[in-house]
Amino acid sequence: MSLIQLQGISRVYGSGPTAVHALRPATLCVEEGTFVAIYGASGSGKSTMLNMLGLLDEPTTGDYLLEGRNVAKLTDAARSEIRCREVGIIFQSFNLFPHFSILENVCMPMRFAGVDRHEMRDRAAELLTRVGLGDRLAHSPSQLSGGQCQRVAIARALANKPTVILADEPTGNLDVKTGDEIIGVFHELVAEGHTVIMVTHNAEYEKEVQRVIELHDGNVVRQ
Amino acid sequence: MSLFYNLESTWLSLKHHAFRSLLAMLGVVLGVAAVVGMLAVSEGARVESIERIRRQGVDNIILHSEEPQANATGGENIYYYGITSEDIAHFKTALDNVKKVVPVVGLRQTIYANGRPTDVVLVGADPEFLNISRSENADPRGRWISELDGVTASQVCSVGVDAARQLFGLDDPLGKTVSVYGATFEVVGLLNNPLHSKLAGKYDINNMVYVEYDTLLSIFNRDALKVEADYVYIQVQDLDYLKNTADRIRTYLAGTHELPDYTISVPYELLLAEQATQRVFAVVMGSIAAISLLVGGIGIMNIMLANIYERTKEIGTLRALGAQRRTILTQFLFEAVTLTGLGGVLGVGIGFLIALLIKHTADMPTIVTPGSVIVALTVSIMTGIIFGTHPAWKAANLSPIEALRR
Numbered sequence: 001m002s003l004i005q006l007q008g009i010s011r012v013y014g015s016g017p018t019a020v021h022a023l024r025p026a027t028l029c030v031e032e033g034t035f036v037a038i039y040g041a042s043g044s045g046k047s048t049m050l051n052m053l054g055l056l057d058e059p060t061t062g063d064y065l066l067e068g069r070n071v072a073k074l075t076d077a078a079r080s081e082i083r084c085r086e087v088g089i090i091f092q093s094f095n096l097f098p099h100f101s102i103l104e105n106v107c108m109p110m111r112f113a114g115v116d117r118h119e120m121r122d123r124a125a126e127l128l129t130r131v132g133l134g135d136r137l138a139h140s141p142s143q144l145s146g147g148q149c150q151r152v153a154i155a156r157a158l159a160n161k162p163t164v165i166l167a168d169e170p171t172g173n174l175d176v177k178t179g180d181e182i183i184g185v186f187h188e189l190v191a192e193g194h195t196v197i198m199v200t201h202n203a204e205y206e207k208e209v210q211r212v213i214e215l216h217d218g219n220v221v222r223q
Numbered sequence: 224m225s226l227f228y229n230l231e232s233t234w235l236s237l238k239h240h241a242f243r244s245l246l247a248m249l250g251v252v253l254g255v256a257a258v259v260g261m262l263a264v265s266e267g268a269r270v271e272s273i274e275r276i277r278r279q280g281v282d283n284i285i286l287h288s289e290e291p292q293a294n295a296t297g298g299e300n301i302y303y304y305g306i307t308s309e310d311i312a313h314f315k316t317a318l319d320n321v322k323k324v325v326p327v328v329g330l331r332q333t334i335y336a337n338g339r340p341t342d343v344v345l346v347g348a349d350p351e352f353l354n355i356s357r358s359e360n361a362d363p364r365g366r367w368i369s370e371l372d373g374v375t376a377s378q379v380c381s382v383g384v385d386a387a388r389q390l391f392g393l394d395d396p397l398g399k400t401v402s403v404y405g406a407t408f409e410v411v412g413l414l415n416n417p418l419h420s421k422l423a424g425k426y427d428i429n430n431m432v433y434v435e436y437d438t439l440l441s442i443f444n445r446d447a448l449k450v451e452a453d454y455v456y457i458q459v460q461d462l463d464y465l466k467n468t469a470d471r472i473r474t475y476l477a478g479t480h481e482l483p484d485y486t487i488s489v490p491y492e493l494l495l496a497e498q499a500t501q502r503v504f505a506v507v508m509g510s511i512a513a514i515s516l517l518v519g520g521i522g523i524m525n526i527m528l529a530n531i532y533e534r535t536k537e538i539g540t541l542r543a544l545g546a547q548r549r550t551i552l553t554q555f556l557f558e559a560v561t562l563t564g565l566g567g568v569l570g571v572g573i574g575f576l577i578a579l580l581i582k583h584t585a586d587m588p589t590i591v592t593p594g595s596v597i598v599a600l601t602v603s604i605m606t607g608i609i610f611g612t613h614p615a616w617k618a619a620n621l622s623p624i625e626a627l628r629r
Contacts, residue, residue, distance in 0.1 A: 056543060056623045077547055084545020091627075095540040099235040111228055112545040156544070 001068055002029035003195055004053065004164065009062030009072070011048050022048040024218045025062060030164075030197065030211075035190040037206065038199045040215035047168065049215060050199045054087050054166045055079045067163060084112045088157030092169035094149040096141040102128060102152045103137040109159040127155035131185065147178035154185055165189065167198040171205075183208050229557045236530065236558060244562060247526035250519030251566030251606060252573065255599045258512040259574025262595040264581060265508060267588035269501050276497065278420045279490040280355060282462055284469050286455040287423060291482040304484035305450035313475065314457055320468045322460045325349040326436055326452035327422065330443070334403045334432060336390035343386050344431045345403055346422075347439025355456045356428055358416040365397050365412030373437040380408035384415045385430040401432065406442050408434060423454055465491050516602060519566065520610035527559050527614035538618055539626025552619035559611020560604055567603025571596050 011023040023045045030036055040046040051057040052064065055071060058079075064072040071082055083089075088109075096105050106124035115123070128134055131151035133144075141149055150170060157165050167186070171179030183205065186196045190210075198209070206212055214222035237244045279285065288305020306326070314324045329346040353360070353367045360367050361384055368381050380401065387396045387410075396410045416428040434442075440451065457472065459465050469489050476485060531538070538551055578589040 051624050054543065056627070080542065080545055080547045083543060087545075089543050091540070091543075095536065095543075095627075097537060097540070099232075099239055108541070109544045112547070112550065160545070 002065075003032040003067060004030040005063075005065040006052070007063040007065070009052055009059045009064055011045075011052065011057065012060045021218050023052070023059075023215075024220075026220045027062075028213060028220060028223050030195065032195050033190065033193045034195060034211055035186060035209045036195075036197045036211045036213060037209040038197060038213050038215065039201070039203070039206065041201060043217075044215040045218040046199045046201075046215050048218075049213075050166055050168055050197070053164070053197060054089055055083050080112075084109060085160050086163040088160070088162035088165040090150070090153045090157050090165065090167040090170050092172040094141070094146070094153045094173070096149055096152055096156075098141055101138050101140055102133065102144070105141065105152055106156045106159055109156060113160050115160075124155070124159065127158055128152065131155050145178075146174050147181060150174065150178075150182050151185065154182075154189075158189075163195070165194055165196045167196065169199055169201070171200070171202070229554055232554060233558045233561045237561065240526075240530070243526060243529075247522050248519075248562055248566035248569065250522035251516065251563050251603050252519075252570045254512065254515030254519045255567050255570025255603050256573035256577060257515055258508070258599050258602075259571050259591060259595055260577035260581070260589075261508050261511070262598075263574065263578035263589040263591045264587060265501065265504050266590040266592055266595070267582075269497070270590055271588050272497050273494060276490045276494045278357070278418050279424075279488075280357070280456070280458070281491045281494060282459055282465065283355065283490060284457040284459065284465070284472060285423065285488045285490070286452075286457065286472070286476075287486045287488065288450040288453055289484055289486055290449070291484045303445060303449060304482065306452045306455050306485055308451050310476070310479065311452060311455060314455070314472070317475075318457075318468060318471060320459045320461055320464045321457055323351050323355065323456070323458040325351045325355050325456040325458070327352060327454045327456070328436065328439060328448060328450060328452050329422075329426070329431065330448060332403050334390065334401050336396075336399065336401045337394075341389050343389065344426055345439070346431045346433050347436040348433050349436045352433070352456075353414070355458060356416060356420060356422070357418060358414050358428060361413040361415035362397060365410075367412050367414065368433060368435045370435075373435040376438055376441060377435070378406060378408045378438075379411040379434070381412040381414050381433045382410050383427075383429040383431050383433070384413055385427065386432055387413055389430070390432075403432075404442060408432075462491065465489070512602070516606050519563070519603075520606040523559055523562055523566075523607060524610040524614060526562070527555060527611055528617070530558070531555065531614050531618045535621065535626045535629045538621055539623050539629070542621070542623035543627060548619040551621075552615045555615035555618045556608065556611045559615065560607035563603045563607030563611075564600070567600045570603065571599055574599070 006026055006028050008025040008027055010025040013020040013022055038046045038049055052059055059072050062072060063070050066086060097108065103121065103124050106127055107120050110120040110123065125134065125137055128137060131154055133148060133151055141152065144152065171182055174182065186198065190196055212222060213220060286306050290304055311324055311326050314321060327346060327348050329344050331342060332345045333340045334343045334345065350368055350370050368379060372379055382390065382396055390396065390401060391399060396413065399410050400407050401410065414433060420428050422428055459468050469487065473487060541551060575591055578591050581587055582589045
């Protein structure tokens with residue numbers, strides 16, 4: 001059974017003649033432990049696809065099976081719960097909390113999951129050590145470089161041992177060298193068995209991933 | 224979510240927007256300060272007026288003889304007026320709720336001590352006057368005038384401590400004599416009124432000379448006094464029936480006195496009237512406080528809406544990481560309540576200072592009661608909840624993707 005199965009999933013904004021079909025009915029699967037890129041130009045629907053996968057938005061039609069469970073039509077509370085425990089999200093502009101230390105940033109998803117305080121801190125320190133920031137736990141994001149910030153964000157995404165890691169243009173704000181380093185981290189994660197789905201408009205990364213899902217005008221044109 | 228997290232995140236947010244937060248709090252601070260200050264002034268006034276009334280004795284009914292105005296007598300000259308000995312006898316025997324009837328009669332006289340004249344008020348007082356006026360025998364060697372002094376017509380007097388200083392200076396007054404109107408009295412005691420009360424609010428109790436009531440009546444004839452009693456204190460047994468007793472006295476006096484030659488005052492009724500006035504005052508205060516806190520609350524709502532607008536992306540991120548709506552709601556509500564709560568604490572502090580300032584500059588008594596502090600803090604926290612709910616609700620219901628887009 002595939003980790004992720006999208007069955008005729010679509011997203012329409014508005015209704016009637018002015019309706020915008022951000023995502024046309026799409027059916028696809030993602031297997032566990034693969035590194036997938038969602039590729040497309042801007043406005044192709046790749047971000048909508050990511051919002052669907054990350055349960056940030058509700059599909060207009062279709063079903064979304066995550067580990068066999070249909071999560072397409074759930075209450076906001078239930079979706080929040082799944083975002084918390086099953087999904088790790090990484091953003092283009094990192095979205096770290098500027099007033100908190102990076103340790104606190106990594107702790108945040110664990111707070112929402114109700115993890116015990118000591119366990120939370122231990123795990124956050126462990127994750128930050130793993131991404132090479134073990135000696136800067138008390139630093140604030142503003143004291144770090146972009147690449148380091150994205151490493152913090154990756155550590156944060158891993159906090160609750162998610163089923164799938166989603167990355168929205170994770171290298172978009174980084175220079176090429178630093179971007180490649182981040183891709184390198186993703187490779188490590190995939191090698192450990194994680195599933196990483198990365199949204200990108202950069203064709204360069206095609207060769208880095210195991211599978212490309214290409215979108216064009218809301219249609220899946222390649223998978 | 225833990226309280227610790229809420230505290231920390233609130234603290235960071237307030238620290239980050241310190242000046243703005245302070246400005247937002249200002250409304251609540253001033254509102255609460257005004258409430259605490261005004262309540263302190265009104266409480267001071269209340270306690271003072273009640274104390275003033277209490278000094279006259281809440282369980283007393285006080286009758287006062289008054290010379291009727293010429294227009295009331297039809298131009299006729301009146302020689303005798305006021306409460307009579309018959310009235311006093313009636314009060315003593317015919318009213319069941321009465322504990323003591325204490326007549327007092329006085330007149331300003333030139334009193335000679337050591338051959339030196341001094342103008343002092345000479346009072347003929349029932350021996351119970353000592354207790355009813357809450358005075359005491361100041362010198363343990365001496366004594367207060369007694370019932371027996373009246374029966375035996377003893378020529379003795381007790382002197383108020385201030386009158387004693389006027390009459391005798393620094394000499395020991397005990398055993399000395401004073402003469403007045405051809406009669407000589409031996410000073411057997413000193414009277415002190417620790418509250419510095421005034422008889423009927425006019426005559427300083429510590430500054431008069433006291434002889435037994437019947438003795439005074441026997442020395443001065445009625446032509447000199449014109450009254451048989453200037454004041455009659457009637458002390459009741461049961462405060463619950465005080466009004467009833469007062470009404471019966473009013474009815475009796477209305478039936479026996481043709482002319483309006485007396486007044487009746489009931490401190491307890493004054494006290495009740497005073498308390499009613501205070502209630503009106505409290506309502507006015509409450510309205511002012513409500514308005515200022517409303518303004519303060521709107522300030523808080525404004526700042527919270529601005530905060531949320533500014534932190535939309537942060538809220539989106541929190542939601543993307545799995546924060547529930549109620550987590551966001553709690554966090555922003557907590558922030559609003561912290562703002563108003565802090566404003567309340569600051570306001571109470573400033574209110575204290577205002578109360579102190581008024582006390583020392585305007586010479587008005589002010590009392591900050593724990594109750595007013597509790598009310599002020601409760602109301603400021605309530606303000607935070609009321610005005611923080613809408614912004615927090617808005618934050619909690621932001622769509623995660625739209626919030627993230629910013």
